[in-house]
Amino acid sequence: MRARLGFLGVNAALALLAALTLFPLAWMISASLMAPGEANNYPPPLLPTSATLENYRVLFAEHGLVRQVFNSLLISLFATLLSLAFNLSAGYAFAKLRFWGRERIFRLLLGALVIPAQITMMPLFFMLKRMGLVNTTPGVLVPWLASVVGIYLVREYARSIPDELLEAARMDGAGEGRIFLKVVLPLLKPIMVTLAVLAFMLSWNDFMWPLVVLTDREMQTLPVALATLSREHVQDVELMMAGAVITVLPVLLIFFALQRYYMQGLLAGSVKG
Amino acid sequence: MGREGEVASELLGAFERENPGLRVRVEQLPFTAAHEKLLTAYAGDATPDIAQMGNTWLPEFVALDAVVPLDDRLRASAQVDLADFDPGIVATNVIEGRQYGVPWYVDTRVLFYRRDLLAQAGFDAPPRDWDEWLRMQVAVKQRVGPDRYAVLLPLNEYEQLVALWLQQGEPLLRDGNRFGNFRSAGFAHALEFYLSMFERHLAPPVTNNDVANVWNEFARGYFSFFITGPWQIGELKRRLPPELQSSWMTAPLPGPHGPGASSAGGCSLAIFRRSTRMDAAWKLVEFLSRPAVQQEFYRLSGNLPARRSAWAAPALAHDPYARAFRDQLDRVRPIPQVPEWERIATELRLVMEMVVRGDIPKARVAQEMDARADLILEKRRWMLERRAHR
Amino acid sequence: MKPRQAAWLFVAPALLAIAVFFVVPVAAALVMSGTDFDIYALADLRNVRFIWLDNYLQLLQRPLFWQALLNTLFFVVVGVPLSVAVSLVAALLLNSPLALFKGFHRTALFVPVVATLAAVAVTWRFLLHTRYGLLNYGLSSLGFSPIDWLGNPRWAMPAIMLLSVWKNFGYNMIILLAGLQAIPGEQYEAARLDGAGPLAVLRHITIPALGPMLLMVSILTMAAHFQLFAEPYMMTQGGPAQRTVTVLYLMYEEGFKWWSLGTGSAVAFVLFLFMFGFTVLQVTVSRRWGTA
Numbered sequence: 028m029r030a031r032l033g034f035l036g037v038n039a040a041l042a043l044l045a046a047l048t049l050f051p052l053a054w055m056i057s058a059s060l061m062a063p064g065e066a067n068n069y070p071p072p073l074l075p076t077s078a079t080l081e082n083y084r085v086l087f088a089e090h091g092l093v094r095q096v097f098n099s100l101l102i103s104l105f106a107t108l109l110s111l112a113f114n115l116s117a118g119y120a121f122a123k124l125r126f127w128g129r130e131r132i133f134r135l136l137l138g139a140l141v142i143p144a145q146i147t148m149m150p151l152f153f154m155l156k157r158m159g160l161v162n163t164t165p166g167v168l169v170p171w172l173a174s175v176v177g178i179y180l181v182r183e184y185a186r187s188i189p190d191e192l193l194e195a196a197r198m199d200g201a202g203e204g205r206i207f208l209k210v211v212l213p214l215l216k217p218i219m220v221t222l223a224v225l226a227f228m229l230s231w232n233d234f235m236w237p238l239v240v241l242t243d244r245e246m247q248t249l250p251v252a253l254a255t256l257s258r259e260h261v262q263d264v265e266l267m268m269a270g271a272v273i274t275v276l277p278v279l280l281i282f283f284a285l286q287r288y289y290m291q292g293l294l295a296g297s298v299k300g
Numbered sequence: 301m302g303r304e305g306e307v308a309s310e311l312l313g314a315f316e317r318e319n320p321g322l323r324v325r326v327e328q329l330p331f332t333a334a335h336e337k338l339l340t341a342y343a344g345d346a347t348p349d350i351a352q353m354g355n356t357w358l359p360e361f362v363a364l365d366a367v368v369p370l371d372d373r374l375r376a377s378a379q380v381d382l383a384d385f386d387p388g389i390v391a392t393n394v395i396e397g398r399q400y401g402v403p404w405y406v407d408t409r410v411l412f413y414r415r416d417l418l419a420q421a422g423f424d425a426p427p428r429d430w431d432e433w434l435r436m437q438v439a440v441k442q443r444v445g446p447d448r449y450a451v452l453l454p455l456n457e458y459e460q461l462v463a464l465w466l467q468q469g470e471p472l473l474r475d476g477n478r479f480g481n482f483r484s485a486g487f488a489h490a491l492e493f494y495l496s497m498f499e500r501h502l503a504p505p506v507t508n509n510d511v512a513n514v515w516n517e518f519a520r521g522y523f524s525f526f527i528t529g530p531w532q533i534g535e536l537k538r539r540l541p542p543e544l545q546s547s548w549m550t551a552p553l554p555g556p557h558g559p560g561a562s563s564a565g566g567c568s569l570a571i572f573r574r575s576t577r578m579d580a581a582w583k584l585v586e587f588l589s590r591p592a593v594q595q596e597f598y599r600l601s602g603n604l605p606a607r608r609s610a611w612a613a614p615a616l617a618h619d620p621y622a623r624a625f626r627d628q629l630d631r632v633r634p635i636p637q638v639p640e641w642e643r644i645a646t647e648l649r650l651v652m653e654m655v656v657r658g659d660i661p662k663a664r665v666a667q668e669m670d671a672r673a674d675l676i677l678e679k680r681r682w683m684l685e686r687r688a689h690r
Numbered sequence: 691m692k693p694r695q696a697a698w699l700f701v702a703p704a705l706l707a708i709a710v711f712f713v714v715p716v717a718a719a720l721v722m723s724g725t726d727f728d729i730y731a732l733a734d735l736r737n738v739r740f741i742w743l744d745n746y747l748q749l750l751q752r753p754l755f756w757q758a759l760l761n762t763l764f765f766v767v768v769g770v771p772l773s774v775a776v777s778l779v780a781a782l783l784l785n786s787p788l789a790l791f792k793g794f795h796r797t798a799l800f801v802p803v804v805a806t807l808a809a810v811a812v813t814w815r816f817l818l819h820t821r822y823g824l825l826n827y828g829l830s831s832l833g834f835s836p837i838d839w840l841g842n843p844r845w846a847m848p849a850i851m852l853l854s855v856w857k858n859f860g861y862n863m864i865i866l867l868a869g870l871q872a873i874p875g876e877q878y879e880a881a882r883l884d885g886a887g888p889l890a891v892l893r894h895i896t897i898p899a900l901g902p903m904l905l906m907v908s909i910l911t912m913a914a915h916f917q918l919f920a921e922p923y924m925m926t927q928g929g930p931a932q933r934t935v936t937v938l939y940l941m942y943e944e945g946f947k948w949w950s951l952g953t954g955s956a957v958a959f960v961l962f963l964f965m966f967g968f969t970v971l972q973v974t975v976s977r978r979w980g981t982a
Contacts, residue, residue, distance in 0.1 A: 034788045041790075045798040048856065052801065054824065055813045067822045117704035124697035132701075136708070141966060142716060143917060145938060146958040148952040150718035151711065152343075154733070161344040169711050173704035184729045203696030234920045235938075239946050242337070242344035244327050250808035254828045254924055257812045262513060264816050271809035282804045286797065291803070293861065294868055336947050343732050343949060456929070465755045507929065510820075510841040639729075643948055650932065651755075657843065657931050675748070680724060683737065 052275075058266035059083070066264040080271035092273065094245060095252040099231060100277075102248055103163060106171035106230035107223050113173035114222060118181020119211055123188060124203075133182070136175045146172065148239060155240065162242045171230055176296050177222055183295055184218040185211070221292035224285045228278050249274045307601040308352075315587045322580050335642060342366045349575035350584055352404055352567045355392040360639030362395045368578070369398040370585075378470045379586040384608050392634045393568050401568030402585050403606030405597065407529045408562045409463050409553060409630050410624045412536070414524040414545040415445070426551030433525075433554045437502040440513040440524045451497055452514070452523040455656060456507040458649035459563065460527045464490040465552060466558035466633045473673070477638045478681050480673025483666045489556065491665060498656050505656045515539040518548070527553065529565070533621045534602025550624035552592055552631070564632035566606060604629075640676045647672045723955035732949065745956035754844070754958075757932050758940040759964075761847060765936065766915045769851045773915075775907050776855055777862035782896070783865070785870040796867070800860035807857065811924035814853045815840065816924075850921045850934060858914070862907045869903040870896070905976045909969055916945040916965045938960045 058066045060078040086092045107127065120126070121133050151169070152161065160166040188211065196206045212219070237248045253270045260266055282289060312324045327348065335357050341347045353361065360369045374380060382390050385403050385673060394400035413426055421440045427433035437450035444450070453460050465472060468486030473479065476528050481487065497503040504523070518526070519540050536548060553562045569582045569588060587593060594605035597611040605611060606623055616622050635641060651669055654660045660668065728735040747754045760938055780799055784792055802810065817823050818839040826836040839849040873896065881891050897904070919938040922928055928935040928943070935943075937957060945954025 030788075037783055037786045038786045038790055041795050045781060045795050048799050048802060048860075051810065051813050051817060051856070052805065053815065055809070057975060058816070066816065068958040069822060069827075071824050071827050073824075109753065113707060115705045116700040120697045120700035124694075124700065126694055126697035126701070128699075132705070139708075139712065141962075141969065143958070144712075145914075145917065145941065145975055146719045146955070146962055147712055147715035149945045149955050149958070150722055152946075153722075153727075153732070154715065154949065154977040156343065156345060156717075159345065162341075162346040172707035172711060175708070178704060193695050203700075207700070228804055232804075232808075234808055234923075235942070238923075239942075240344070242340045242346040245325075246346075248804050253808045253812060257815075257924065261509070264822075267812050267816070271806075271812050275805045278804055278806060279801070282801075283797075289866060293864055339729065339949060340946065343729065360729075366728060490826075506841070509929070510838070653929075653931055657729070659931065679728060679730065683730065 055268050055271050055275075058265055059272045061265045061268075063263065063265055066268075067262075082266045083273070085266060086269055086273065090256065092249075092252065092270070095247055095249050096273065098164075098246060099249040102167055102237075103231045105164065105168055105226045107226045109168060109171050110174065110177055110226035111219060111222060114177030114181050115212070115215060115219065116207065118174060118178045119185045119207060119215070121178060122182040122185035123190070123193060124209075126202070136178065140175055145235070148236065152239060161240055162246055164246070166236050166240045167248070170236055171226065177226070180222060180225075180292060180295055181215065181218055185215060188214055217288065217291070220285065221288040221295075224281060224289050225292045225296075227281060231278050310600060311588070311593060314593075315584060315677065319580075319583060324584065344668070345574065347574050350569060350571050350581040353401065353570045355389070355401070355403075355564065355568055356635055356641060358393060358401050358568065358570065359395050359478045359637045360642070361570065362400050363639050366573055368399050368573050369400055370402065370571065370582075371399050373582050374399060374402070377582075377586060379608070380589045385606050386608065386629055386632075388564050388629070388632050388634070389566055389606060392564055392566075392637070395637060401570045402589055403566060403568045404588060404626075405530075405566050405594075405603035406606045406629060407531075407565035407567070407604070408625065408628050409459055409527050409529055409565070410520075410562065410628050411551045411553055412526050412528055412532060413549060413551060414518070414521065414547055417524045426549070427554045429554050429558050429560075430556050434493075434502075437497065437525070438500070441500075442504050444521060444524075446501075448521055449523045450502040451525040452511070452517075453494070453503045453527070454508040454511070455505060455653040456509065456647045456649065456650070459565075461490060461494045461526060461648065461652060462645060463527065463562045464494055464560075466563055466635070467553070469561075469633075471636070473636045473638065473641075473644075473677070476684070477636050478677055478684070479636060480644065480670040480677070482669035482673065485513055487666060491662070493537050493556075494652075495655065495662055507653075519544055521571055529555045530604045530625055532623070533619075537602075537621075542663055550621050552624050552628045555682040559627075559631065561631045561633045562628050564634045566604075568606075569651050616618070638677075638680060640673075640680055643676050644669075644673045648678070719955045719958060722952055725952045727952040727955075729949035729952075731951070741952075745953050746960070749953070749956055749960065754935065755940065756931060758935045758937050759960075762916060762918065762936045762938075762964075764847060765851060765854075765918055766912055768910055769854060769880075769915050770911050772851065773859055773911055774862060774904065775853045776859040777866055777907070778900075778904075780859060780946075781870055782862040782892075784867055786863055799863060802857045803860040805857070807920050808924060810857060811853065811921055814849075814856075815925045818849050833888035840926050842929055843933040846926050846930055846934045850918070850925065853921060854915075854918070858911070862911060865907055866900060866903060868898050873899045901976075905972065909972055912968060912972070913965055916961060916968075933973060937964070 033071055054073070057074055059070070060080070061075040062079055062081070065072060065075060101206075121129060130177065155161045155166050155169065160169070192210060193206060196210050201209070225267065234250050238251050238254070241247050241251060247255070253274050256270055257267050312326065316322060316324060335354065338347070338351060338353065338357065339360070339389050342361065348582055352635070358367070374382060382399070386406060389403045389406050393399055393403060411426060417440055418426070418436060421436065421443050423436050427436055429648035440450040462472070463489055468489060470481065470484050472481055474481040498505060508514065513528060514526070515524050517523065518536070533550070537545070537568045539550065552559050554560055571578055571585070576580055588597075589607060591605070591607055591610040595612040595615065597603060598605055598610070598613070599615060604622065605616070611617065611626065614637060648669060651660070651665055655662050655665055724742050726739050726741050726745070728737075765888070783789060783924060784796055789795070817825050820826060820836055820838045820841065823839070825839070830836060837845055839845050839963070877895050878891060881895055917938055918936045919942060922934040922936060922939050922943070926934045928939055938961060941954050941957040941961065944950045945955055
C-alpha cells in the first residue's frame with residue numbers, strides 16, 4: 028500500500044512538473060496560430076478557434092523577418108566554425124603537446140572565468156568602432172573566436188588520447204599538422220559535435236552583445252529583432268508568439284536531434300572550477 | 301518611427317517613381333527607442349543618410365558633428381522656403397546660427413477630452429484655465445466612481461509636466477543652460493498642480509504599459525482627459541467605435557490663467573555627415589517638404605504638416621480636431637536646446653514616478669532634480685569653459 | 691616542424707584572440723572606469739578627462755545605483771536557493787526508482803534551458819498579463835485575486851524570478867541527477883535496514899553526498915543570477931518604479947543608452963567585485979560547515 032502511494036506520488040509529481048514546464052511553450056505555439064486579438068479575451072483561450080498561419084505570413088511578408096532568420100543562421104554557423112577552429116587546436120595542444128608555461132597559462136585561463144564578460148563590452152565596442160567592425164557580422168562574432176570553456180572541454184577529452192598513438196605517428200615521420208588532422212581530429216569527433224552544438228545554440232540564443240553591437244535592423248539577429256518588434260507591437264500577442272516560435276524552433280530541433288552531445292558538454296563543462 | 305515609418309514607405313513610392321535611380325530603404329524605430337537607436341547608430345557608424353529627428357534631439361547630433369548644416373542647400377533650393385514654416389518650429393532647428401533641419405511635421409500637446417462625459421458632469425465647453433479644468437475633473441470623477449478617473453497622466457511620460465512648466469514662461473535650465481532651474485517658482489507651481497491630480501485621485505498612478513490599450517480605455521471612460529499629440533487624431537478616428545465618434549474633441553491646453561503654452565515639438569529632416577549620397581538625400585527632403593506630399597502624409601498618419609501652405613488643404617482646414625492644434629501652435633515654447641535635456645527629462649520622469657508612488661516626498665523634488673540636472677550638465681559646463689579659454 | 695613550435699602554432703590563435711578581445715578590453719575597462727568617457731569622447735578623444743575614482747564615488751551617491759544593487763541582491767538571495775531547490779526536487783523525482791518515462795521527463799524538464807530567452811520572455815510577458823494572462827486566470831480559478839505581475843513594483847521582480855526558475859532549473863537538475871546517480875546504492879540499502887525514513891535518508895545521505903556538487907551548482911547559478919539583464923530588458927524595461935533595474939541593466943543604460951562608457955565600466959567593475967565577493971563567501975561558509 029505504502030509503495031503504491033509512493034509510486035503514485037512520484038509519478039504524479041513528475042507529470043505535473045513536466046506539464047507546468049511545457050505549458051508556456053505549448054501556449055506559445057497555440058497562440059501563434061490564433062487570429063489577431065483572439066488571445067486577449069477573458070477567459071483566455073487555450074487553443075485557437077480555427078488555426079491560421081496568417082501571423083507567420085505577416086511576419087515574413089510585411090516585417091521582412093526572413094532577413095533576420097538569415098542573419099541568425101549565418102552568425103551561428105560562423106560562430107560554430109570559429110569556435111571549432113580555435114578551440115580544437117588549442118585544447119589539443121594544452122592536453123597533448125609540451126610547451127613552456129603550459130600549465131601556468133591554462134590555470135590563468137581558468138582563473139579568467141571569474142571575470143564577467145560584460146566588463147569587456149564597453150572597451151570592445153570602442154575598439155571595434157575604431158576598426159570599423161561595429162554593426163558588422165565580424166563584430167558580433169568576436170566573442171566566439173576562442174573560449175576558455177571550449178578549450179577546457181576539448182582538453183579534458185583529448186587527454187584520453189594515448190600518447191603512444193601520437194608517438195607512433197611521429198615515428199612514421201608525420202608532421203604535427205598532419206597528426207592533428209589525420210590522427211587526432213577523428214578521435215575528437217564526439218567532442219567536436221558537442222562543441223558545435225553548444226556554440227551554435229549559445230550564439231543563436233545570445234542577446235546582449237548582438238543587441239549592443241548590431242545597431243541596424245537589417246543586421247540584427249532573431250532574438251534582438253524579436254525584442255524590437257515586441258516593443259512596437261505590445262498588443263499583437265499572436266504575432267509576437269509567431270515570432271517567438273520562429274526564434275526557438277531551430278535551437279529546439281537541434282537540441283532534440285543532438286541531445287546526447289549537448290548533455291555531455293553540459294556535464295563536462297560544469298565540472299570546471 | 302512608430303506609425304510614421306509604416307506610412308513613410310507608402311509616400312516614398314512616388315519619390316522612387318520620380319527618381320528612377322533611387323531606392324529608399326526605410327527603417328522604422330519604435331518611438332520610445334528612436335532616440336536611443338539613432339545615438340547607437342551614430343556610435344556604431346551606422347547612421348542613415350537622412351533621418352526624421354525629434355526637434356529636441358537635434359542639438360545633440362549637432363554637438364557630435366553627426367549632421368550637416370543645410371543653409372547653403374536651403375538658399376539654392378527652389379522648393380523649400382523656410383518662410384512658409386512656423387517660425388517657432390524653425391527656430392528649434394537652428395543651433396549656433398545655422399539651420400540643421402527642415403521641419404517635417406509639427407507636434408505639440410493639446411487636451412483630448414470626452415465631450416459626452418463632460419456634458420454629463422455639467423460642462424458644455426472645454427476648460428480654459430487650470431482652476432476650471434480641476435473643477436471639471438472633480439465633477440467627472442464624482443460621476444465615474446472609484447474605478448475610473450478623470451485624466452490620464454502616464455507615469456512613463458514627462459511631456460505633460462514639462463508642458464505645464466513651459467506655461468510658466470520660465471527657462472527650464474538657467475545660466476545659459478548650464479544648471480537646472482527646478483528650484484524656481486514656476487516649477488513648484490507646475491509640480492503642485494500636476495501632483496494634485498494624483499493626490500485627489502483624478503489621475504490613476506499608472507504607466508502606459510499598464511493601460512495597454514489607450515483607445516479602448518478612452519472609449520470605456522477610464523479617463524475623460526488626456527494630453528497628447530496630433531497622431532492620436534487619426535488613431536481615435538480609426539479605433540473608436542462609430543457611436544463614440546461625436547463624443548470626443550480636442551482643445552488647446554489650459555494654462556494657469558487662460559489658454560496656456562505647450563511644447564514646440566515635432567520632427568525635422570536632417571542629413572547625416574557620414575552620408576555618401578547627400579544630394580539624393582536632399583532631393584528626398586525637398587520631396588517630403590512639398591505641400592502636396594505633406595498633405596498626403598497628414599492623410600495617412602495624422603501628423604500635422606510643418607508647412608503652412610499645406611494647411612490650406614480642405615481635409616485639414618475643415619477638420620475640427622486639428623483646430624486646437626492650429627490654435628496651440630501659435631503658443632508654443634521650445635524646450636532647452638541642449639543634448640543633455642533628454643536625459644534630464646528622463647530623470648524628471650523617474651523622480652515623478654517615485655513621488656506619485658510615495659517613494660520620495662514631494663518637497664524634495666526640486667532639490668533632487670537640480671542636483672541630478674547639474675551633475676548631468678557638468679560635462680557641458682566643462683566643455684563650454686574650455687572653449688571660452690581657447 | 692618540431693613539436694614544441696607546433697604547439698605554439700596550435701595555441702597561438704586562441705591565446706591571441708583571448709588576449710586581444712578579452713584581456714586588453716578588461717584592462718581598458720579599468721582605465722575607462724577612471725575617465726568621463728562619453729558620447730563626446732566617441733566623437734573626439736580630446737573630450738576625455740581622467741577623473742580617477744569619481745565615477746565610483748558618484749555611483750555611491752545615486753539612489754538608482756543602490757536600487758539596482760538591492761534589486762540584484764534580492765534576485766540572487768531569493769532566486770538562487772529557490773532555483774537550486776526546484777532543481778534538486780526535480781532531480782530527486784527523476785532519480786526515484788519508481789519514476790516512469792524517465793527519458794521523456796528529463797527532456798521535457800530540460801527544454802526551457804535551451805529555448806531562446808528573448809522568445810520565452812515575450813511569451814511570459816503575455817502569460818503574466820493582469821487581465822488576459824493565463825497565470826492570473828489560473829490563480830483566480832483557485833480563488834486568488836489577480837496580481838498585476840509586471841506593473842506592481844512589489845511583484846515585478848518575483849515575476850521575473852518565476853520565469854527564471856522555470857527557464858533554468860533544468861540545467862542544475864541534470865548536474866544534480868548525475869551526482870545522485872553516482873551515490874552508491876549500498877548506502878541507501880544500509881540506511882533502509884537501519885529503518886530510516888525517506889526524509890532522514892535525504893538529510894543524512896543524499897544531501898551530504900551531493901554537498902560539493904550543490905556548492906558548485908549554487909556558485910554557477912549565482913554567477914548567472916548576478917548577470918540578469920535580458921528578462922527586465924524584454925519584459926519591464928527596468929520598471930515599474932525601477933524595481934527591476936539590475937546592475938547589468940544599469941550598466942547597459944549607462945553605457946549603451948546614454949553612452950557614458952566611463953560610468954558603465956565602473957558599474958561593471960562593481961558587479962565583478964560583488965560576484966567575486968559572494969563566491970568567496972560561499973566557498974568559505976561551506977568549508978566551515980564541512981560540506982566541501
